[in-house]
Amino acid sequence: MRLKQIFRKKKSREIAKDRLKILLISDRVNCSPEMMEMIKNDITKVISKYMKIDTDSMVIQISKKGNKGGDNKVPSLYANIPILDLHTK
Numbered sequence: 001m002r003l004k005q006i007f008r009k010k011k012s013r014e015i016a017k018d019r020l021k022i023l024l025i026s027d028r029v030n031c032s033p034e035m036m037e038m039i040k041n042d043i044t045k046v047i048s049k050y051m052k053i054d055t056d057s058m059v060i061q062i063s064k065k066g067n068k069g070g071d072n073k074v075p076s077l078y079a080n081i082p083i084l085d086l087h088t089k
Contacts, residue, residue, distance in 0.1 A: 031062055058082065
């Protein structure tokens with residue numbers, strides 16, 4: 001990824017698309033868009049302490065999936081976070 005792409009400002013179309021994704025996901029699991037954004041920000045903060053990540057390509061989803069042996073659906077967190085570089089100390 002080029003340095004220019006990391007610091008570029010997102011277009012309003014990209015922002016709207018991201019917000020719509022968050023809204024649709026949060027609606028499926030009864031989690032507010034604000035809560036989804038807070039979860040995403042917290043995950044970003046923690047992981048950024050240990051590695052450089054591509055926050056623009058990061059995908060965080062919560063979905064309901066059936067558990068083993070039962071019909072009850074429980075929320076599951078899915079995170080796809082592209083790693084750009086590992087911090088080494």
